[in-house]
Amino acid sequence: MEKKLPKIEIIEKYCKGCHICVEFCPTKVLEMQGFVAAVKNLEACIKCMQCELRCPDFAIKVITE
Amino acid sequence: MAFDYEKWLRPNKLPHIWCPGCGHGIVMKGLIRAMETLKLEKENTTIVSGIGCASRLPGYIDCCTLHTAHGRAAAFATGVKMAKPEMNVILVGGDGDGTAIGGNHFIHACRRNIDMTYIIMNNYIYGMTGGQFSPCTPTGHKASTTPYGNPDPGFDIAKLAIGAGATFVARGTAFHANQIDKLITEAIQHKGFSVVEILDDCPTTYGRRNKFKSVIEMMNRLKEVAVPVKAAEKMTAEQLQGKVLTGVLYKEEKAHYTDEYAKVIERAKAAK
Numbered sequence: 001m002e003k004k005l006p007k008i009e010i011i012e013k014y015c016k017g018c019h020i021c022v023e024f025c026p027t028k029v030l031e032m033q034g035f036v037a038a039v040k041n042l043e044a045c046i047k048c049m050q051c052e053l054r055c056p057d058f059a060i061k062v063i064t065e
Numbered sequence: 066m067a068f069d070y071e072k073w074l075r076p077n078k079l080p081h082i083w084c085p086g087c088g089h090g091i092v093m094k095g096l097i098r099a100m101e102t103l104k105l106e107k108e109n110t111t112i113v114s115g116i117g118c119a120s121r122l123p124g125y126i127d128c129c130t131l132h133t134a135h136g137r138a139a140a141f142a143t144g145v146k147m148a149k150p151e152m153n154v155i156l157v158g159g160d161g162d163g164t165a166i167g168g169n170h171f172i173h174a175c176r177r178n179i180d181m182t183y184i185i186m187n188n189y190i191y192g193m194t195g196g197q198f199s200p201c202t203p204t205g206h207k208a209s210t211t212p213y214g215n216p217d218p219g220f221d222i223a224k225l226a227i228g229a230g231a232t233f234v235a236r237g238t239a240f241h242a243n244q245i246d247k248l249i250t251e252a253i254q255h256k257g258f259s260v261v262e263i264l265d266d267c268p269t270t271y272g273r274r275n276k277f278k279s280v281i282e283m284m285n286r287l288k289e290v291a292v293p294v295k296a297a298e299k300m301t302a303e304q305l306q307g308k309v310l311t312g313v314l315y316k317e318e319k320a321h322y323t324d325e326y327a328k329v330i331e332r333a334k335a336a337k
Contacts, residue, residue: 009067014079018086023281052067053242056090058079061067 006047007063012036014059021051021060073097073107075127082121086280088239088265092186093122095237095245095263096155100128102250110153113142115167118193118267119159119186136167139174142181150323153253154180160187161199164220168200175229175258179322182252182259185222188267196270207274226260227315233259234315239266240287241311251313257321264291264309 008029017035022028030051031040037060045062052062074097083089100110107128114120116135123130129152133141138156146154163171163185174181190208191197198208200220207214226234233255235248245263252259266272266283277283294312297305 016080016085018280020086020280020284024284053094054091056083056087056094057081057085058070058074058090058094063067 003043004065005042006045008039008042008045008051009061009063010037010039011059011061014057016057016059018056020054020056024050024054026050068094068098068101070094070097073100073126073128075125078125081125083118084267084269086266086268086283087118088188088263088284089119089122089186091239091242092119092184092245092263092265093125095242096122096157096184096249097126098246099249099253102246103253105153105253109151110155111142111145112155112157113138113145114157115162116193117159117162117191119157119188119265120162122157136162136165137170138162139167139170139181139183143174143177143179146179146181146323147326150180150327154182155253156181156183158183158185159192159199160185160189160201160220160222161191161194161197164222164225165200172225172229175226175231175260177322178230178232178257178319180256180258180324182249182255182261184249184252185260185262186265187222187262188265188271189219190267190271192267192270196274206271209270209274222260222262223310223314226262230258231260231315232257232317232319232321233313234262235260235313236262236264236309236311238264238287238291238309238311240284241291244311248313255316257317257319 015036022030027044029045052060111129112123113131114123115138142154196209198211198215202215203219205214223234237244237248252261268280290309291311292308
């Protein structure tokens with residue numbers, strides 16, 4: 001069965017580059033690109049929503065079906 | 066599915082003023098999730114704050130909000146609750162605002178057991194005014210006004226609240242984001258004065274002076290020191306050294322001020 005991938009939306013205007021989402025992602029889906037977070041490896045996402053939950057700046061949305 | 070925070074936010078107010086990595090944003094998200102869980106109505110919810118970084122929170126949330134004088138959130142909130150007893154009143158503020166400048170208002174709001182919820186974001190320092198030490202700064206830690214280390218012991222907000230008569234006291238941390246909304250939900254549901262202390266990080270004025278290299282290091286420290294109440298029961302005093310208990314620390318059902326005052330009004334009417 002094909003794995004359904006979520007859509008991780010990062011609102012760059014809101015991101016302050018605190019690294020929290022990158023560090024606390026259990027499967028290292030995110031990385032820093034310059035001053036803002038970006039998706040590096042979407043396939044590894046397990047939809048735990050930790051990044052969305054911990055982002056202090058309302059900058060991440062994990063959109064699942 | 067992604068949580069719809071926009072419903073509770075004021076349009077065009079983001080990005081907020083908090084520094085990169087500041088936990089206040091995490092607490093605000095927890096509060097929004099709690100309000101959504103309880104299906105509170107915007108017209109029937111008031112968020113009151115004093116002055117400080119944490120007290121900027123009501124500015125971003127779309128419901129009835131009141132940004133008042135330094136430390137006076139509890140006083141203004143009491144007024145709101147007396148005028149409209151059916152209103153859900155939530156107070157937010159920092160440790161300096163709540164326990165130093167507003168310390169007197171805080172203990173008396175606890176004593177009266179007014180049906181309100183106080184969320185104290187304890188980041189161990191006065192962030193906005195330039196990093197002065199607060200009553201919660203731990204002994205030996207540095208602040209802009211204690212460059213050689215703070216000689217005073219810090220307040221334990223939870224013990225202070227229990228001692229002063231609050232009937233619901235809980236503690237969480239900004240690291241344990243999932244727990245924040247559960248604690249706040251329970252606190253709002255509780256009839257009586259409920260205090261939720263959230264241990265927070267201030268990377269700019271506290272972390273920088275106390276040799277925390279990054280926000281992540283501060284978050285990991287919160288993770289290390291927090292011990293859930295149930296887990297603590299099985300631990301020895303030695304193991305609990307330097308740890309902080311989290312979860313619901315105290316709960317008691319007691320007559321609360323709003324109900325008692327309604328009875329006073331009834332008695333006064335009957336006496337005429």
